[in-house]
Ligand SMILES: Nc1ncnc2c1ncn2[C@@H]1O[C@H](COP(=O)(O)OP(=O)(O)O)[C@@H](O)[C@H]1O
């Protein structure tokens with residue numbers, strides 16, 4: 001167990017001697033740098049997706065849970081009294097912070113997008129809307145519906161849960177997909193680096209033979225490859241991460257709309273998370289190369 | 302230090318040799334001769350654990366090679382300096398780093414500086430220290446291989462035809478180096494066709510001459 005620990009230390013301290021024994025060139029170098037750059041680039045977006053959907057889920061859940069709407073449809077004469085009755089009832093309902101009947105102007109504003117500004121609202125049988133703001137854990141919708149049915153026959157309670165839940169559900173599914181993507185990207189990186197390391201080990205069979213001849217132990221030989229692949233993976237991941245961040249920085253900003261697509265960036269300390277990608281790529285490369293090297297040294301003996 | 306008991310080896314079609322008993326003791330000096338293809342190289346590979354005997358036991362420093370892990374073999378290689386017949390180097394590193402490689406690979410960095418330039422001077426490669434192995438001539442490569450084999454001051458030195466491509470004067474120098482190391486108590490084993498070299502050595506040290514012939518290891522006749 002102290003074997004890999006000393007490897008990590010030698011790596012961090014930077015034993016430059018260790019990888020000189022392996023020829024520095026080769027196709028696998030480019031392959032490793034390119035792969036980890038591409039993977040880091042994708043990881044930045046998967047991370048942004050996860051964080052954005054996380055925020056979205058929170059916001060939707062918070063916003064939609066706090067308000068609901070009561071709609072009262074009644075013949076012209078009854079609309080006023082029923083509204084009053086509903087407001088009185090809501091005042092005494094636990095979990096309701098406030099209830100307020102929308103003014104004619106507000107209702108007109110709501111309908112303008114569909115019917116135009118010239119709508120003669122007063123002459124139409126338009127339902128009255130009451131906006132309910134909840135407090136604490138909110139009210140009990142079933143109980144409220146029962147009381148409304150008895151006292152305000154024209155009232156329909158729209159507590160948003162019907163369409164809120166699938167939205168929150170979708171957002172948290174997306175967040176989960178983002179996390180799964182990150183894990184898959186990590187796994188794919190490990191696989192690619194394992195293949196590249198195996199190719200390098202096979203290509204350097206002669207080097208390994210010479211090292212064995214002069215009494216190098218497996219750990220020493222493995223370290224030469226591990227150090228090189230770890231540094232390459234980290235360098236590639238740093239390039240990919242910067243490119244990914246640049247891509248996200250260049251996304252159009254439209255905070256007013258607050259839409260999902262325009263909200264894909266990082267916020268505040270969230271910008272620090274992508275910085276973890278290169279070291280993580282290094283850790284993945286370290287273990288992938290190490291196990292590939294030790295395995296192939298065992299087979300080549 | 303190296304002991305062979307009733308050893309036989311085959312690459313699969315008939316035994317190259319069989320029933321071999323030999324001990325390489327500290328301070329001993331052996332020559333190994335025999336016709337080409339008799340199995341000299343194979344025999345030496347058994348002596349440093351590169352091959353495992355198909356019959357009998359080979360023990361390195363008291364341990365049966367069969368029971369050793371790869372890392373155990375690596376550790377005993379540090380006590381056995383080997384000059385390969387086909388001198389294998391790391392072609393991307395300069396000669397000086399190749400010669401120092403046994404010290405580098407065993408973490409003995411402090412010993413490089415005091416030994417390297419003297420040794421390169423002795424084998425006549427001071428001027429080639431910065432060149433890459435592929436730029437060297439055959440003889441220069443053999444000298445570099447010998448320098449690499451002895452830089453750790455190993456207990457045993459095994460050389461496979463180390464003077465094949467080297468002029469007489471230089472091979473005398475290399476022989477002197479081996480004789481000096483032998484006088485320090487190191488066991489030396491040299492496979493060679495060069496009878497003049499053997500005669501020159503016998504003038505300086507007590508050397509046994511062995512001959513691989515007809516699947517047997519025999520003491521060579523008095524004609525040497
Ligand atoms: N790796 C190998 N596989 C099969 N046969 C081999 C191998 N190495 C050597 N031989 C055969 O074994 C015999 C002895 O080879 P070697 O030990 O190199 O002899 P020498 O060094 O005395 O010339 C030769 O006939 C050679 O062809």
Ligand SMILES: [Mg+2]
Pocket residue numbers: 341342343386461
């Ligand atoms: Mg030979």
